[in-house]
Every structure is written in C-alpha cells, then in structure tokens.
Amino acid sequence: MTSIPANMKVAEMLGIGRVRLADRPVPEPRPGEVLVKVERVGICGSDLHYFAHGRIGNYVVQPPFILGHEAGGIVVALGPGVESPRIGDLVALEPGVSCGRCQFCLSGRYHLCPDVLFFATPPVDGVLAEYVAHPANLCFPTPSGLDSLDAALIEPLAVGFHAAAQGRATIGQKAVVFGAGCIGLMTLLALKARGLTNVTIVDLMPSRLNKALELGAHNVVNSAQDDYLKAAKEITGGYGFDLAFETSGAEAAARLSIESVKKGATIVLVGYGQTGEMTLPVSLALDKEVAIQTVFRYHHVYPVAIEAVAAGLVSPRLVVTNSFDFADIQEALDRSLNDKASVVKSVVIVSG
Ligand SMILES: [Zn+2]
Numbered sequence: 001m002t003s004i005p006a007n008m009k010v011a012e013m014l015g016i017g018r019v020r021l022a023d024r025p026v027p028e029p030r031p032g033e034v035l036v037k038v039e040r041v042g043i044c045g046s047d048l049h050y051f052a053h054g055r056i057g058n059y060v061v062q063p064p065f066i067l068g069h070e071a072g073g074i075v076v077a078l079g080p081g082v083e084s085p086r087i088g089d090l091v092a093l094e095p096g097v098s099c100g101r102c103q104f105c106l107s108g109r110y111h112l113c114p115d116v117l118f119f120a121t122p123p124v125d126g127v128l129a130e131y132v133a134h135p136a137n138l139c140f141p142t143p144s145g146l147d148s149l150d151a152a153l154i155e156p157l158a159v160g161f162h163a164a165a166q167g168r169a170t171i172g173q174k175a176v177v178f179g180a181g182c183i184g185l186m187t188l189l190a191l192k193a194r195g196l197t198n199v200t201i202v203d204l205m206p207s208r209l210n211k212a213l214e215l216g217a218h219n220v221v222n223s224a225q226d227d228y229l230k231a232a233k234e235i236t237g238g239y240g241f242d243l244a245f246e247t248s249g250a251e252a253a254a255r256l257s258i259e260s261v262k263k264g265a266t267i268v269l270v271g272y273g274q275t276g277e278m279t280l281p282v283s284l285a286l287d288k289e290v291a292i293q294t295v296f297r298y299h300h301v302y303p304v305a306i307e308a309v310a311a312g313l314v315s316p317r318l319v320v321t322n323s324f325d326f327a328d329i330q331e332a333l334d335r336s337l338n339d340k341a342s343v344v345k346s347v348v349i350v351s352g
C-alpha cells in the first residue's frame with residue numbers, strides 16, 4: 001500500500017479558457033466517506049461549457065475552480081464507519097450527493113433533490129484532482145475485468161441508460177438518436193444493451209458518424225448532406241420511429257424528431273442547447289399523440305451500467321478518441337473544445 005501524501009495536484013480553472021495544475025492538501029475522508037486516488041477523468045460537454053463561458057445558466061464559476069465529474073479510481077482510505085467499498089477497490093464515482101430527506105430523495109428520485117451537490121457544478125469542485133473524498137455509497141466497486149477508464153465512463157453511460165429508461169426502450173423498436181457526441185453515443189450503447197437492433201444516428205460530422213458505425217449503429221444519416229426525412233421513411237417502412245432521442249440540443253433536430261416519429265411514439269429530450277429555448281411544431285406532436293420525456297442526469301443507474309459493461313454488452317471506452325496526461329490539462333481542454341470534428345471524447349490520465 002502506497003502512503004498518502006499531504007499534498008496533491010489539482011487542475012484549477014483560473015478564468016475563461018485558462019487552467020493550470022496547482023497544489024492543494026489531500027482531503028481527509030469524513031465519516032461515511034472514502035478517499036479515492038483518481039486515475040481517469042472523462043471530459044464532458046458541461047466541463048467544456050464552463051471552461052469556455054464560465055457559467056451554465058445560474059451556475060457561475062468562481063475561480064479557482066476544479067472541473068470534471070466523470071471519475072474512476074482506487075479507494076486508498078476509509079473514513080469512520082465505512083465498511084464498503086474496501087481499500088484497493090476500483091470504483092466508479094457517482095457525482096451527485098443528495099440530502100436524503102426531501103420528498104424527491106425519499107421517493108427515490110434523488111437526482112431531483114434541490115440540495116444536490118454535484119461535482120464540478122459551482123460552487124462544488126470537481127474531480128480533476130489526484131485525490132477526492134466522496135460518500136462511500138456513491139463509490140461503486142467494479143468487478144475484475146474493468147479498469148479505471150471503464151469506471152470513469154460509467155457516468156456518461158449512466159446518462160445514456162437513464163435516457164433509454166425514460167423512453168422505455170425495448171427490443172423490437174426502431175429508434176433514432178440525434179447527435180453523435182458522447183451522450184448520443186452512450187445512448188446508442190444503452191439502446192443496444194436493451195436489445196434494440198435498429199438504431200439510426202443523425203449528425204453533421206462524418207467523423208462522429210463513423211464513430212457511431214464503429215459502436216454498432218445500424219444506420220447513420222448525415223443531415224448536412226442527406227435527406228433525413230426520406231431516409232427515416234425508408235428505414236421505418238413509412239411509419240416513423242418508435243423512439244427518438246434528441247441529444248444535440250439543436251432546435252432543428254428536435255423538430256425533425258417530431259416530424260419523423262410514428263404516431264404514439266416517445267421523444268426523449270436530452271440536450272440543453274445553446275439558449276435552452278426552442279420553437280417546435282406542437283400541433284404535429286398533438287396530431288401524433290407523441291409523448292415527450294426529458295432527462296436530468298440519472299438515478300439508480302450505476303449498478304446497471306456497471307453490469308452491462310462487465311457482461312460485455314457495451315464498451316463505452318470505444319467512445320474515447322483522445323487521452324491526455326494530467327500535465328497537459330490545458331491542451332486537453334483546448335483541443336476538446338476547439339476540435340470537435342475529430343475529438344469526440346477525451347480522457348485525462350490523472351494517475352496510474
Ligand atoms: Zn458528463
């Protein structure tokens with residue numbers, strides 16, 4: 001067992017577009033917490049949004065601020081009262097710490113807790129740090145065969161699984177996913193894990209559509225070049241899709257969702273988009289009696305997502321296109337932000 005140092009490196013965001021490594025004391029795990037040595041951190045669209053704009057809605061970054069909420073690492077110390085996980089376990093960290101007492105928590109929908117504290121959502125620091133202390137019950141041990149990259153990617157995979165669950169996706173349905181970024185691809189994986197054999201991915205960037213094909217998309221449509229509505233008709237025999245997932249946040253995609261689903265279909269809105277507002281053909285949605293669902297993070301999904309990876313049903317690591325050393329955090333964020341055509345998903349090697 002390696003000893004735990006007094007200080008650690010963290011990546012501090014100092015202002016818009018600026019990040020540097022700095023020293024901070026290693027946190028002490030409080031009662032009910034474990035100390036995790038972070039090995040891999042996935043960079044998410046929300047991290048990049050904070051990095052580029054300094055805020056998402058009312059959440060405003062006050063520098064120095066630590067980004068990152070997708071972490072996998074090794075438990076190295078236990079706070080008082082902790083029996084599980086154990087020292088040495090590889091864990092996937094579920095980021096949201098909820099109050100446990102409000103109506104939402106008590107009804108099991110703890111992700112909607114108004115007092116939830118979530119990694120890298122200001123003012124709560126994230127996981128781009130060598131060590132993080134976190135509640136033991138939110139550190140899910142992973143079975144042998146998984147590594148810390150798999151563990152880090154359980155977080156975005158959980159969003160995909162929650163989206164699929166919100167759509168009640170089942171085998172036999174035809175689905176379309178708008179957006180082949182990380183969350184769109186994770187949604188594809190979740191749909192495949194739920195047995196769907198006909199999933200269409202729509203995006204504007206050829207590199208992302210190639211990634212979707214590599215991950216097992218059954219059809220891809222480049223909506224910049226091809227006639228999407230014509231393709232949708234052909235794929236669905238003229239009926240339209242049973243299910244649509246809008247992960248891009250683009251109004252045009254949400255509109256195409258309504259236009260291309262079957263009557264009685266379900267549309268799941270996942271992407272926030274730039275402004276958070278859209279104008280949509282509601283009368284067409286009513287004519288089709290479309291059910292519209294939304295997704296906010298996830299709840300009770302980590303065990304399912306871990307099992308799906310362990311069983312070999314899905315491999316979220318295939319979504320990763322780039323990895324960076326911790327020392328190159330500035331480059332990692334710059335490239336992920338500015339080279340979206342080739343960088344689909346970046347991972348930072350924090351340690352190990
Ligand atoms: Zn994320």
Ligand SMILES: [Zn+2]
Pocket residue numbers: 098099100101102103104105106110113114115116
């Ligand atoms: Zn609560």
